[in-house]
Amino acid sequence: xxxxxxxxxxxxxxxxxxxxxxxxxxxxxxxxxxxxxxxxxxxxxxxxxxxxxxxxxxxxxxxxxxxxxxxxxxxxxxxxxxxxxxxxxxxxxxxxxxxxxxxxxxxxxxxxxxxxxxxxxxxxxxxxxxxxxxxxxxxxxxxxxxxxxxxxxxxxxxxxxxxxxxxxxxxxxxxxxxxxxxxxxxxxxxxxxxxxxxxxxxxxxxxxxxxxxxxxxxxxxxxxxxxxxxxxxxxxxxxxx
Amino acid sequence: xxxxxxxxxxxxxxxxxxxxxxxxxxxxxxxxxxxxxxxxxxxxxxxxxxxxxxxxxxxxxxxxxxxxxxxxxxxxxxxxxxxxxxxxxxxxxxxxxxxxxxxxxxxxxxxxxxxxxxxxxxxxxxxxxxxxxxxxxxxxxxxxxxxxxxxxxxxxxxxxxxxxxxxxxxxxxxxxxxxxxxxxxxxxxxxxxxxxxxxxxxxxxxxxxxxxxxxxxxxxxxxxxxxxxxxxxxxxxxxxxxxxxxxxxxxxxxxxxxxxxxxxxxxxxxxxxxxxxxxxxxxxxxxxxxxxxxxxxxxxxxxxxxxxxxxxxxxxxxxxxxxxxxxxxxxxxxxxxxxxxxxx
Numbered sequence: 001x002x003x004x005x006x007x008x009x010x011x012x013x014x015x016x017x018x019x020x021x022x023x024x025x026x027x028x029x030x031x032x033x034x035x036x037x038x039x040x041x042x043x044x045x046x047x048x049x050x051x052x053x054x055x056x057x058x059x060x061x062x063x064x065x066x067x068x069x070x071x072x073x074x075x076x077x078x079x080x081x082x083x084x085x086x087x088x089x090x091x092x093x094x095x096x097x098x099x100x101x102x103x104x105x106x107x108x109x110x111x112x113x114x115x116x117x118x119x120x121x122x123x124x125x126x127x128x129x130x131x132x133x134x135x136x137x138x139x140x141x142x143x144x145x146x147x148x149x150x151x152x153x154x155x156x157x158x159x160x161x162x163x164x165x166x167x168x169x170x171x172x173x174x175x176x177x178x179x180x181x182x183x184x185x186x187x188x189x190x191x192x193x194x195x196x197x198x199x200x201x202x203x204x205x206x207x208x209x210x211x212x213x214x215x216x217x218x219x220x221x222x223x224x225x226x227x228x229x230x231x232x233x234x235x236x237x238x239x240x241x
Numbered sequence: 242x243x244x245x246x247x248x249x250x251x252x253x254x255x256x257x258x259x260x261x262x263x264x265x266x267x268x269x270x271x272x273x274x275x276x277x278x279x280x281x282x283x284x285x286x287x288x289x290x291x292x293x294x295x296x297x298x299x300x301x302x303x304x305x306x307x308x309x310x311x312x313x314x315x316x317x318x319x320x321x322x323x324x325x326x327x328x329x330x331x332x333x334x335x336x337x338x339x340x341x342x343x344x345x346x347x348x349x350x351x352x353x354x355x356x357x358x359x360x361x362x363x364x365x366x367x368x369x370x371x372x373x374x375x376x377x378x379x380x381x382x383x384x385x386x387x388x389x390x391x392x393x394x395x396x397x398x399x400x401x402x403x404x405x406x407x408x409x410x411x412x413x414x415x416x417x418x419x420x421x422x423x424x425x426x427x428x429x430x431x432x433x434x435x436x437x438x439x440x441x442x443x444x445x446x447x448x449x450x451x452x453x454x455x456x457x458x459x460x461x462x463x464x465x466x467x468x469x470x471x472x473x474x475x476x477x478x479x480x481x482x483x484x485x486x487x488x489x490x491x492x493x494x495x496x497x498x499x500x501x502x503x504x505x506x507x508x509x510x511x512x513x514x515x516x517x518x519x520x521x522x523x524x525x526x527x528x529x530x531x532x533x534x535x536x537x538x539x540x541x542x543x544x545x546x547x548x549x550x551x552x553x554x555x556x557x558x559x560x561x562x563x564x565x566x567x568x569x570x571x572x573x574x575x576x577x578x579x580x581x582x583x584x585x
Contacts, residue, residue: 047319127329127353127400
C-alpha cells in the first residue's frame with residue numbers, strides 16, 4: 001500500500017474517531033455530571049439523602065460500567081435503532097459509546113465532588129443558599145480541576161472503546177488498524193494508526209492536564225507577602241491581667 | 242437577641258444514641274458578645290449549629306431576633322424558603338474559614354449577596370466596602386490560597402457581614418490561628434460589635450478568647466450549660482469555675498500567723514482604692530500574692546489574693562471593712578470550703 005492510498009483512509013478514520021468521541025463525550029458529560037452529583041447528594045448524610053434512589057442509581061451505574069463495551073454495543077442495538085434509525089455507521093456508534101461513558105464519567109464525577117470540603121456546603125447553607133445553590137456555586141466550581149481530569153480520562157477511554165465501533169461499520173482509527181493492519185497484513189498502516197492514536201491521546205492528556213493545573217494554580221500559593229492591616233488599635237477594652 | 246429554650250439534640254448512629262445537647266437554655270442580649278466555652282465534645286458545636294438550624298434540634302426552640310426559627314424549619318430535613326431567608330440575616334464564621342478556593346476574595350464576599358439576588362453593581366460596591374472594613378481592600382482580586390490564616394478569617398468575617406446580619410455566630414473562629422492573629426481577629430470582632438451593634442455568639446475552647454472580648458459567658462459540660470452570666474455576675478458567684486478560670490489567682494501564706502483572703506471586685510463596688518485605704522485605716526501591711534484584674538467601663542473587675550498579718554481572728558475588723566465596701570471576701574482555710582459546697 002502506498003502513502004497516497006493510505007492518506008485518504010487515515011484522514012477519514014481520524015475524522016470518524018473525532019466525530020464519535022467528540023459527540024459521545026458531550027453526551028457523557030451532559031448525562032454523567034448530574035448523575036454523579038446526584039449520587040453524592042442522595043448518599044447518606046447528603047443534602048437530598050435518599051437511600052433507595054442512591055442504591056438504584058449506584059447499581060445501574062455499576063452494572064453499566066462493568067459491561068464489556070462490545071457486548072453493550074450489541075445489546076443496545078434495538079435502542080440505537082429507535083434513536084438513529086440504523087445500527088450501522090458513525091451515528092449508530094455514538095449511542096452505545098455515550099451510554100457506556102455516562103456511568104463511567106458519573107463515577108468519576110462522584111469521586112471528584114465528594115472531595116469538596118463539607119464546610120463549604122455548610123457555609124453556603126448558613127448564607128441561606130438552597131441545594132441548587134450549593135451545586136452551582138460550590139460543588140461544581142470547587143471540583144472543576146478534578147472534573148476536567150475526569151473528562152480527559154473519559155475521552156481517552158472513549159477513544160479506546162471507539163476502536164470497537166468498527167464492528168458496526170462506524171470506521172475510525174481502530175477500525176483501520178483491525179481491518180487493514182490485522183486482517184490484510186498491512187503492518188505499516190497498522191503502525192501508523194497506532195502512532196496517530198498515541199499522538200492524539202498524548203495531546204488530549206496534555207491539554208487536560210494543562211487546563212486542570214491552570215485552575216489549580218489559583219488555589220496554590222503565590223509569592224505575595226501577606227500584609228495585615230489591623231483595624232484601629234486597642235481602644236476601650238485593653239484587657240490586662 | 243438569641244434565645245434557646247430546652248434545646249436538645251440527640252444523634253443516632255447505628256442504634257446508639259448520643260446526647261449532644263441536654264436542655265440548653267441560652268439567652269444572648271442584643272449588642273453583647275457572648276462566649277460559650279467548653280472542652281471538645283461538650284456540645285458547643287452542636288449548640289451553635291442549632292442556632293441557625295444547620296443542625297435540627299431534637300427538641301426545644303431557637304428564637305433569633307424575635308423570630309422562632311424552629312417553627313420555620315418545617316418537618317423535612319431541607320431548609321424551606323422562610324428558614325433560608327432568616328439564615329441570610331445571621332452571619333457565621335468558621336474555624337477553617339470555609340472560603341471557596343475557586344473564587345477571588347471579592348467574589349467570596351459577594352456570594353451571600355448573589356444568594357440574596359443583589360444586582361452585580363451593588364454586590365461589588367458592598368463587597369469592596371466590607372473588605373475595606375476588615376482591612377483587606379487591597380486583596381480583593383487575590384485568591385484565598387494566597388492569603389494568611391488571619392486574612393482568610395477577615396474575608397470570612399466580611400462575607401458573614403454581607404447580608405447585614407444583626408447576629409454573628411462564630412464557630413471557633415480563632416482556633417486555627419496563632420496568638421498574635423487571634424488577638425487581631427478578636428479586636429476586629431469587638432470593633433464590629435461596637436460599630437455595628439452586632440450581637441456576637443461565639444464558641445471557643447480558649448479561655449483567653451472569653452477574657453478578651455466577652456461581655457457574658459457560659460460554661461458547657463456534657464451538653465449542659467453549667468454556669469452562665471455576665472462576667473461580673475460570674476465573679477459574684479461563689480465557687481464559679483468560670484470566674485476562677487477567667488481570673489485565676491494563686492499564692493500561699495508566707496507564714497503560719499498570716500491570713501490569706503481573696504478579694505473579688507465584681508464591678509459594683511465603689512471605685513475607691515480600697516487596698517491602700519485598708520492599709521492606712523488599720524495601719525497594717527498588706528502583701529499582694531496574686532491578682533487578675535480588669536477595668537471595664539471605669540469599674541474594677543477581677544480578683545486579688547492578699548495577705549494580712551495575724552490570724553483570722555485578729556483580722557475580723559479589716560475584713561469587715563472590705564465587705565462594707567461591697568467586695569466579696571473569701572478567707573482561705575476558713576469559709577471557702579463551705580461556700581463552695583453551697584454553690585453546687
